[in-house]
Amino acid sequence: MxxxxxxxxxxxxxxxxxxxxxxxxxxxxGLATVALTLASVxxxxxxxxxxxxxxxxxAGRTTLPALVxxxxxxxxxxxxxxxxxxxGLTGAAMQGYLRNPLADPGILGISSAxxxxxxxxxxxxxxxxxxLALPLGGIAGAGVAALLLNALAARGSSTLGLIxxxxxxxxxxxxxxxxxLNLSPNPYAALEIVFWLMGSLxxxxxxxxxxxxxxxxxxxxLMLSTGPALDALTxxxxxxxxxxxGLVSVRLRLVTGAALAVGxxxxxxxxxxxxxxxxxxLMRPLVGARPGASLLPSGLAGAVLVLAxxxxxxxxxxxxxxxxxxxxxxxxxxxxxxxxxxxxxxRA
Amino acid sequence: MPSRxxxxxxxxxxxxxxxxxxxxxxxPVRVVSMNLCADELVLRLADRDQVLAVTYLAREPxxxxxxxxAVGLPVTRGLTEEVVALRxxxxxxxxxxxxxxxxxxKRVGAPVLELGVPADLDxxxxxxxxxxxxxxxxxxxxxxxxxxxxxxxxITPAARPLRxxxxxxxxxxxxxxxxxxxLIRAAGLVNVAAEIGRDRFGQVPLEAAALADPDLIVVDEGxxxxxxxxxxxxxxxxxxxxxxxxxxxxxxxxxxxxPGPQVAEVVARLAAAANARAARP
Amino acid sequence: xxxxxxxxxxxxxxxxxxxDIGLALERGRFVGLVGPNGAGKTxxxxxxxxxxxxxxxxxxxxxxxxxxxxxxxxxRRVAALFQGAVIGWPMTVREIVALGRLPHRRAFxxxxxxxxxxxxxxxxxxxxxxxxxRTEPTLSSGERMRALLARALAVxxxxxxxxxxxxxxxxxxxxxxxxxxRAVSRDGAGVVAVLHDLALAARFCDRIVVLSGGRxxxxxxxxxxxxxxxxxxxxxxxxxxxxxxxxxxxxxxxxRSGITEESDGAIIPG
Numbered sequence: 071m072x073x074x075x076x077x078x079x080x081x082x083x084x085x086x087x088x089x090x091x092x093x094x095x096x097x098x099x100g101l102a103t104v105a106l107t108l109a110s111v112x113x114x115x116x117x118x119x120x121x122x123x124x125x126x127x128x129a130g131r132t133t134l135p136a137l138v139x140x141x142x143x144x145x146x147x148x149x150x151x152x153x154x155x156x157x158g159l160t161g162a163a164m165q166g167y168l169r170n171p172l173a174d175p176g177i178l179g180i181s182s183a184x185x186x187x188x189x190x191x192x193x194x195x196x197x198x199x200x201x202l203a204l205p206l207g208g209i210a211g212a213g214v215a216a217l218l219l220n221a222l223a224a225r226g227s228s229t230l231g232l233i234x235x236x237x238x239x240x241x242x243x244x245x246x247x248x249x250x251l252n253l254s255p256n257p258y259a260a261l262e263i264v265f266w267l268m269g270s271l272x273x274x275x276x277x278x279x280x281x282x283x284x285x286x287x288x289x290x291x292l293m294l295s296t297g298p299a300l301d302a303l304t305x306x307x308x309x310x311x312x313x314x315x316g317l318v319s320v321r322l323r324l325v326t327g328a329a330l331a332v333g334x335x336x337x338x339x340x341x342x343x344x345x346x347x348x349x350x351x352l353m354r355p356l357v358g359a360r361p362g363a364s365l366l367p368s369g370l371a372g373a374v375l376v377l378a379x380x381x382x383x384x385x386x387x388x389x390x391x392x393x394x395x396x397x398x399x400x401x402x403x404x405x406x407x408x409x410x411x412x413x414x415x416x417r418a
Numbered sequence: 419m420p421s422r423x424x425x426x427x428x429x430x431x432x433x434x435x436x437x438x439x440x441x442x443x444x445x446p447v448r449v450v451s452m453n454l455c456a457d458e459l460v461l462r463l464a465d466r467d468q469v470l471a472v473t474y475l476a477r478e479p480x481x482x483x484x485x486x487x488a489v490g491l492p493v494t495r496g497l498t499e500e501v502v503a504l505r506x507x508x509x510x511x512x513x514x515x516x517x518x519x520x521x522x523x524k525r526v527g528a529p530v531l532e533l534g535v536p537a538d539l540d541x542x543x544x545x546x547x548x549x550x551x552x553x554x555x556x557x558x559x560x561x562x563x564x565x566x567x568x569x570x571x572x573i574t575p576a577a578r579p580l581r582x583x584x585x586x587x588x589x590x591x592x593x594x595x596x597x598x599x600x601l602i603r604a605a606g607l608v609n610v611a612a613e614i615g616r617d618r619f620g621q622v623p624l625e626a627a628a629l630a631d632p633d634l635i636v637v638d639e640g641x642x643x644x645x646x647x648x649x650x651x652x653x654x655x656x657x658x659x660x661x662x663x664x665x666x667x668x669x670x671x672x673x674x675x676x677p678g679p680q681v682a683e684v685v686a687r688l689a690a691a692a693n694a695r696a697a698r699p
Numbered sequence: 700x701x702x703x704x705x706x707x708x709x710x711x712x713x714x715x716x717x718x719d720i721g722l723a724l725e726r727g728r729f730v731g732l733v734g735p736n737g738a739g740k741t742x743x744x745x746x747x748x749x750x751x752x753x754x755x756x757x758x759x760x761x762x763x764x765x766x767x768x769x770x771x772x773x774x775r776r777v778a779a780l781f782q783g784a785v786i787g788w789p790m791t792v793r794e795i796v797a798l799g800r801l802p803h804r805r806a807f808x809x810x811x812x813x814x815x816x817x818x819x820x821x822x823x824x825x826x827x828x829x830x831x832x833r834t835e836p837t838l839s840s841g842e843r844m845r846a847l848l849a850r851a852l853a854v855x856x857x858x859x860x861x862x863x864x865x866x867x868x869x870x871x872x873x874x875x876x877x878x879x880x881r882a883v884s885r886d887g888a889g890v891v892a893v894l895h896d897l898a899l900a901a902r903f904c905d906r907i908v909v910l911s912g913g914r915x916x917x918x919x920x921x922x923x924x925x926x927x928x929x930x931x932x933x934x935x936x937x938x939x940x941x942x943x944x945x946x947x948x949x950x951x952x953x954x955r956s957g958i959t960e961e962s963d964g965a966i967i968p969g
Contacts, residue, residue, distance in 0.1 A: 141655045192647075262648070304788050309780070313774050313801045
């Protein structure tokens, strides 16, 4: 009677070993995200009494410090976390789905299309009286890209077809963005392409957060729901289908989820590169290679990376402020190169 | 065919210094301006038939103070081949004209006058005289300097050294040591951007601006239908609160951009706003 | 208790791959699906797994149309293992086997006790328990095939469809795999395997279904189906037959016969 009980206990502990490590990673990353969000609120350019501003805010006094806290520091910190989570999660989902470790949220052309949408609406003059037209335009661009890719996915085109379509869409959107900026009536508009290419969180407001948050949450939900399907797709599309996975449904959920999360993020922060590419690679050694297991950790790690990078650009105090994409690449690229070299050594 | 073109080109290039010599001897110097600030001075100082071409920016009413004067004149995008084809006696380039373009013009023997970036009002006067002399119109240069000085002399500087913060979209300098800084000081004000010392592009983070507690906020004059990201800053809730709580004055970007007689307008508006602000209970 | 194809015709990319397929399969039997390259074997397997809908005819599972079932219900009843299934990420063997439980799991739920038991049994059955924490790139071909087979067994489906399970294996592992599939069928599941090795098929299968040019050309016990005439006509080979020391009959393809019936060139491989 004793022996089977012991055997069961030991098998139970072994079975929970991997999920337990994963839960620990998720908990740590969650804590780090919260800590960095608070640090991001506390760190800025001007000497600023955060507790006093908080007290004003809580008491409902609309002092300038309270307003700076509520409309500048807090939105910036929240957007760092939200955009980072979206990029990390989308990177992990896309890599898992395409079974390609080099896939990136930008690969489906959604980032570029979002930037194009925002640029057209904004510089075309439609946004003259409404500051929120910018993010709305970005989301519209992402939506159009998502519809195009959805149509393609619904026709059952292959994984390779989807990547090629994404590359085409991305190049076209990038070229049209540059064209739109050059055609803008504002002679200085062309200078602002750096924002769209490299991304920044400076001087965003709470409106930006409120606009992208609901869409991001829907996008996250769609992508997180594909976890088991991504696991099954590791064994190929036929096997996944034989396990009851609806291939078209998975594609639709991923494409739409990525469009919502990344599209609304790009619209308010510009395209911040490298997070979606690097973060899943950083997570796999910690949580294992199962694609579904790396979704949530990658999202959290993306939030941590973008928050840290955004704190970094403010602490570095270069003039003018460094764009976020520069820092994420500086931080992410060496990690990625080391990981790829290690990985190659292991496979050889 | 190509060899004939090359021959023609070298003939043109060889003729250039000769043409310039001819101009110095009495005939009007015909110029191509490659920079917005040069456009503004050239269009004000030269005879119209002396101007072969200006930049396309000169026609841009938001950025240029000579948009009306530029109408009807040929414009270039500042490319070497456009400039050379016009056979100018003189090419006036700015400090921000690409080095490659200036180098190319010099290599093909075109006489190039490169303008510096004045950091104060004396620098502005010197640049006016420099361009006027190069055009063979020194007397007009002296008249322009005199008009500038007269306009400046008529300004009542701010009674109290109020703290002014320039929040201009796409601003190119109000940093200490720049012309913008000099204009603010000439109006009797304290340049808060120089105090914050952020960057040489005058881009002040909004929170630094909000917490610097300026008396006077200087913004660009709005231009509907020409949006830029930088403009949206002026719609940010924090900026709107700042503008409500403090005195705001709008000064069009084009008055700050270049050294010329229009800089007196900046000083005048700043001083007037400061005095109005000081008069407020 | 049957999986059946009724007058099935399949067209892919404008080409007819299968036509007039009528086939009734019983549980508890090990069926070998054989035929020359391009005969449509893998396509038939995919049709039986419900992954391809026939343009004419229908596939039924216990009397109900397969196309009318929910994906999960179908996946719980019919497990499939396809050839050359690449493992896209270096997952552990245990994680790979656990994928077999996906049709049984609710969204975002962890593994239940029943799942754990099924995984453990499947791994024990294919003898990959000691490999549980190894990742895919470190496995040999035999270990890899056994891990994938364990994944298919973990579904605990009434039907197991397998595409070329022994192609990449050495003789010992081929025999092990065939014995395992036969044992699975003895436990009550219906097993269908696409096989190229006629000797192994004849030795282990209860029933042989021969496809050629997208049509069913023979169906019966091995010695009934794999006649000399059929081997010559369909495969273009002659065979040596005999009685092994343990009393079983064997068939050994021995030489080309010269007279072959060309497979339809228009048919895609597999």
